[in-house]
Amino acid sequence: DVKVTQSSRYLVKRTGEKVFLECVQDMDHENMFWYRQDPGLGLRLIYFSYDVKMKEKGDIPEGYSVSREKKERFSLILESASTNQTSMYLCASRDRFLEQYFGPGTRLTVT
Amino acid sequence: GNSVTQMEGPVTLSEEAFLTINCTYTATGYPSLFWYVQYPGEGLQLLLKATKADDKGSNKGFEATYRKETTSFHLEKGSVQVSDSAVYFCALSDDGANNLFFGTGTRLTVIP
Numbered sequence: 001d002v003k004v005t006q007s008s009r010y011l012v013k014r015t016g017e018k019v020f021l022e023c024v025q026d027m028d029h030e031n032m033f034w035y036r037q038d039p040g041l042g043l044r045l046i047y048f049s050y051d052v053k054m055k056e057k058g059d060i061p062e063g064y065s066v067s068r069e070k071k072e073r074f075s076l077i078l079e080s081a082s083t084n085q086t087s088m089y090l091c092a093s094r095d096r097f098l099e100q101y102f103g104p105g106t107r108l109t110v111t
Numbered sequence: 112g113n114s115v116t117q118m119e120g121p122v123t124l125s126e127e128a129f130l131t132i133n134c135t136y137t138a139t140g141y142p143s144l145f146w147y148v149q150y151p152g153e154g155l156q157l158l159l160k161a162t163k164a165d166d167k168g169s170n171k172g173f174e175a176t177y178r179k180e181t182t183s184f185h186l187e188k189g190s191v192q193v194s195d196s197a198v199y200f201c202a203l204s205d206d207g208a209n210n211l212f213f214g215t216g217t218r219l220t221v222i223p
Contacts, residue, residue, distance in 0.1 A: 004154075033210060042200065042215040043155075058210065090154055098143050098204045100211055102154035 003027075004103040006091055012109045019078040021106050023091030029101075031094040032074040034058075034066065036087040037105070043090065049074055081110045113138050117201045117214035124191055124221050132186040132217045134175075134201035142203040144168075144177050144184040145211065149198045158186075158199070191221045 007022035025032065031050050035043040035058075045058030049068040063085060067075040074093075078085055086109050092100040118133040136142065143162045147155040159168030164179035173188045184201060201214040 040215060043211075043213040045210050048210055092155075099145075099157055099160065100155075102147075102156070104152075104154045 004091060004093055004101050006089075006103040006106050008106050009104060010107050010109075012111065013078075013081050014111055015082060017078075017081050017110075019081050019108065019110075021076040021078075021089055021091075021108070023074045023076070023103055024072050025074075025093035025101070026072065027093065027095070027101070028071065029093035029095055030071070032068065033092045033094065033100065034064075034074065034076045035090045035092065036060070037090055038087050046076065081108075083110050086110045113142070113203060113205050113212045115201050115203055115212050115214040117199075118217055119215070120217040120219065122217060122219045124219070126193055126221055126223050127190045128221075130186070130188040130191045130195075130219065132199055132201075132219070134184045134186065134214060136182050136184065136201075136203050138182075138203055138205050140205045142205045144175070145202040145204070146173070146175055146184070146186050147200040147202060147213075149200065149216070151197070155200060191219070193221045193223055195219060196221050 004025045033048040034046040047066040049055045065077045089106045091103040094100045115136050145160045146158040148158045149155045159170040161168040161177035167176045175184050175186045198216045198218045200216045202211045
């Protein structure tokens with residue numbers, strides 16, 4: 001079974017803090033994704049990566065950056081957290097049949 | 112462009128009732144279509160998929176048929192159970208795109 005893990009299930013940070021969300025997959029997938037999930041908006045793509053050190057902006061990249069130094073790990077960085085970044089963050093990796101496998105999510109609260 | 116429109120919820124049904132959640136799409140190419148399910152407190156799991164017109168995806172009693180003529184991929188189940196209570200997302204993956212395009216999700220609650 002494909003497994004995608006995320007470093008934290010719940011996180012509380014203060015405004016202005018730098019926040020790291022980590023995601024690890026164990027199936028050697030090349031493509032990995034970060035989404036945020038908000039009520040009534042569904043999932044929105046923040047960034048994706050199609051290879052080590054390669055990244056592409058998604059629909060809502062502002063205020064975020066990413067890092068992919070190893071194939072299995074894809075990190076989402078909030079350079080200076082703000083209250084409007086309070087959300088559920090979901091990581092996914094994708095196989096060659098276009099199926100995405102999701103982690104359990106990190107619920108981030110910025111106060 | 113690519114987009115997915117799905118029926119707004121929430122949907123509340125009694126156990127053993129018939130379920131339909133509507134999903135329509137627009138796409139520039141020849142998309143693959145997916146239904147994902149999110150149980151409380153968990154990430155999304157693939158429920159079923161269809162990769163070409165007239166394909167039927169099925170899993171756990173759920174079915175959806177890829178209808179190109181109506182650009183639809185409606186989710187159905189003949190008899191829902193309390194354990195089906197979750198949020199359901201319709202999604203498409205265009206062959207030219209790297210990511211999935213999701214609908215806004217439909218929350219289903221099944222009461223005993």
